Amino acid sequence: MFYLGCDVGSMTTKTVILGNKDVVAYDIAANNGNLTKVVETSVNKVVSKAGVSLADIDVKGGTGMGEQYIPFDHSKEGIIKCLAVAVYWIHPHTRTVVDIGGLSTSVISINGHGKVLEYRTSDKCASGSGFFLKLAAQALELKVEDLGNIIIPCGERAHMGTQCAVFGESEIVSHINDGEEPEKIAAGINYSLGSSVATMINRLGGIQDIVATGGVAKNKGVLRAIEEILGMEVITLSSIDEQLVGALGAALCAQQRMQQG
Amino acid sequence: MIYVGCDVGSLSGEAVIIEDNAIVVHEIIRVRPRPEQTALEVTQKALTKAKMSFDDIDYCVSTGYGREKIPFAQSSISEISCHGRGAQWANPSVRTIIDIGGQDAKVIKVDKFGYMVDFVMNDKCAAGTGRFLEGMAKVLGVELEDLAALSSGAASPVSLTKTCTVLSQFEVLYMLNDGIDRTNIAAGINRAMAERVSKLAKRVGIREGVAITGGVAKNFAVVKSLSEVLGLEFVSLGEVDPQIVGALGAALFAKERAEREYEKGGIEVKGVNKKRGNG
Numbered sequence: 001m002f003y004l005g006c007d008v009g010s011m012t013t014k015t016v017i018l019g020n021k022d023v024v025a026y027d028i029a030a031n032n033g034n035l036t037k038v039v040e041t042s043v044n045k046v047v048s049k050a051g052v053s054l055a056d057i058d059v060k061g062g063t064g065m066g067e068q069y070i071p072f073d074h075s076k077e078g079i080i081k082c083l084a085v086a087v088y089w090i091h092p093h094t095r096t097v098v099d100i101g102g103l104s105t106s107v108i109s110i111n112g113h114g115k116v117l118e119y120r121t122s123d124k125c126a127s128g129s130g131f132f133l134k135l136a137a138q139a140l141e142l143k144v145e146d147l148g149n150i151i152i153p154c155g156e157r158a159h160m161g162t163q164c165a166v167f168g169e170s171e172i173v174s175h176i177n178d179g180e181e182p183e184k185i186a187a188g189i190n191y192s193l194g195s196s197v198a199t200m201i202n203r204l205g206g207i208q209d210i211v212a213t214g215g216v217a218k219n220k221g222v223l224r225a226i227e228e229i230l231g232m233e234v235i236t237l238s239s240i241d242e243q244l245v246g247a248l249g250a251a252l253c254a255q256q257r258m259q260q261g
Numbered sequence: 262m263i264y265v266g267c268d269v270g271s272l273s274g275e276a277v278i279i280e281d282n283a284i285v286v287h288e289i290i291r292v293r294p295r296p297e298q299t300a301l302e303v304t305q306k307a308l309t310k311a312k313m314s315f316d317d318i319d320y321c322v323s324t325g326y327g328r329e330k331i332p333f334a335q336s337s338i339s340e341i342s343c344h345g346r347g348a349q350w351a352n353p354s355v356r357t358i359i360d361i362g363g364q365d366a367k368v369i370k371v372d373k374f375g376y377m378v379d380f381v382m383n384d385k386c387a388a389g390t391g392r393f394l395e396g397m398a399k400v401l402g403v404e405l406e407d408l409a410a411l412s413s414g415a416a417s418p419v420s421l422t423k424t425c426t427v428l429s430q431f432e433v434l435y436m437l438n439d440g441i442d443r444t445n446i447a448a449g450i451n452r453a454m455a456e457r458v459s460k461l462a463k464r465v466g467i468r469e470g471v472a473i474t475g476g477v478a479k480n481f482a483v484v485k486s487l488s489e490v491l492g493l494e495f496v497s498l499g500e501v502d503p504q505i506v507g508a509l510g511a512a513l514f515a516k517e518r519a520e521r522e523y524e525k526g527g528i529e530v531k532g533v534n535k536k537r538g539n540g
Contacts, residue, residue: 010431034438103428125386126427166387166396166426167364170271177294 002052003059005251006074007082007244008039008066011102011131012215014247015042017050017057018255025049026244035069043072061254063246075254080108080119082249087211088114089252090237095207098226098234099245100197100216102130107200109207120200125164128196130216132165136189139172140182148219150186154228158188163196187221194225201230210234217242262319264519265307266511267300267334268343269327272363272391273476274299275508276307279516286311287505296327304333320519322511326364336518341369341380343510348472349375350513351498351506356470359462359487360506361477363391368462375510381465387426389457391477396426397450400433401443408447409482415448424457448482455486462491472496478503 003018009031016026027049029042047054060074063082079099087097088110097108104123111117126132137144158180162168168189175185193216201210212234216222223234236242263285268275274292278285288307293299300323308314315333323334324343331337340360348358349371358369365384372378387393398405412418419436423429429450436446454477473495477483488495501509 035435103431123428124423125425129427131427162385164386164426166392167385170364 001059002050002057003061003251003255004043004046004057004074005061005063005082005247005249005254006039006043006070007079007246007250008035008062008064008069009101009246010065010104012243013038013042013064013066014244015039015046016244016247016251017046017052018248018251023240023244023248026241026247028241028243031066035066036071039066039069040071059251059254059258061250061252063250063253075257077250077253079246079249080106080116080121082246082253083213084108084110084114084116084249085252085256086245086249087213087237089248090239091209091211091235093209094211096201096204096210098197098201098210098212098217099214100128100130100212100222101214104129105197105200105214107197107204109204118204120204122200127163127165127168128193129165130214132168132193133189133216133219133222135165135169136172136186139169139176140186142182142186145218147186148190148221150183150190151221151224152183152187154191156184156187157191158185160188160192163192168192190219190221191225194222195229197222198226198229201226206230206232208232212236213242213245215243262516262519263313263317264512264515265304265318265321266343266508266513266515267304267321267323267325267331268340268505268508268511269296269299269323269325269331270340270362270507271326271365273504274303274325275505276300276303277505277508277512278307278311278313279509279512282516284501284509287502287508289502289504296330297332299327300331301333320515322515322518324507324511335515338511338514340507341367341382342377343507343514344474345369345371345377345510346375346513347501347506347508347510348474348498350509351501352470352472352496354470354496355472356468357462357472358506359458359471359473361389361391361458361473361475361483363395363476366390366458366461366475368465368467370465370468379465381461383461386424388424388429389454389461391475393426393429393454393457394450394477394480394483396430397433400430400437401447401450403447406479409451409480411444412447412451412482413444415442415444417445418448418452419445421449421453429453451480451482452486454483455490458487459490467491467493469493470496472498474498474503474506476504
């Protein structure tokens, strides 16, 4: 039996195929151009990687803010539930899920059975989002992946005075013009993003284990900043790419629905 | 006497030269990497246009966010005061100034002499500032200056649901993807901008005689929307370019300070005893 999950996010589309126990194939595609096409291409890729055809997969789940662009019949589930279900499925000790995506950050508190107790999403403003990191990396002429590897002690980081992603970009340019070292600026950016996420975690109680998901969870600098502020460990799931958790959740939720009839 | 006002903002730099209480020339340039560079270049450009040199300047006041880094200015004054002063000089009936710059927006209330009595400003969030329009123009693939023209004749302007500049950019991207007409999107953008600014204006309260200044005042569609949202007509600044009002105010303060210091006879003002015209 195969289960398909598709998470159409703000910046990327993630598709996974789940076999009886594990993810057997996946794809992460940038949302460039026509979204329906992006989703279609991503799904076709995954299906052929898994060596099956779309018609063979009878359980399909969709989630994410662009879920309506999925061009085939599927069962729909909210992203919060998908994240909670998938993280709990992999790591049952999880009590807090922190998902830092392209345009929004969500903190979800779950109980010992993986049920969502409470959650907060910052989706009004792009500060503290992956998109801000992308802008910042561009301004620093760094790859966004490399931005996360820059971890330096506090006191040496450049100060970021603004929360706004747009103004942040200008502030980075001013730092560069003032002759500040790119490493210090990068560390300042990671810390600034980490501190806004840490505030959200604190508001929801910050119960361990805390698991980070989403594209920004690949940025170690941000995760270390959150840990430094909270004084708690933030873990990532080693068995799955951080970006795929929502899509996996969509597949698991669809599976649960089917089993419940 | 030659007085210069130099306004170094976040996206542009302006210089105004005044003589005998009249504007001689003004210049506007895009900012250079450093504020002092911007100030020097824009002032030099204005001086060249007026066939003058730095030695001819009797007093110079700098303003704008880079105002404290301008080596040739005798003093610096906040752009809030300068906008009030400049706008009131251009039209004495002005009591409220809405200034929309590259990276901030301000609503300033002034008395009948052009002195600031109250103000409110947004410099925390790019929504409702020039940067918002700049980001939107980029997504639409047009020049910032063409955004107003593009929106003309829109039958049903779209409504943007987000406030954030970045999130709105994505919203517009989705609209373009869905094949929504660019004219209607552009009109929706200008409308969103106006609504954001009007919220700021309502916080400080509007006093009759409202002028609009700053680079965004040149976007006639935003100005028209803002006038509709606020339910009032803006007063005219006559011949004065709305983008130079800050620099103009600085030049007027330069004149006032030079005259005051000359009267006191205390501090020696550079060139103040020099004969020039009827000076």
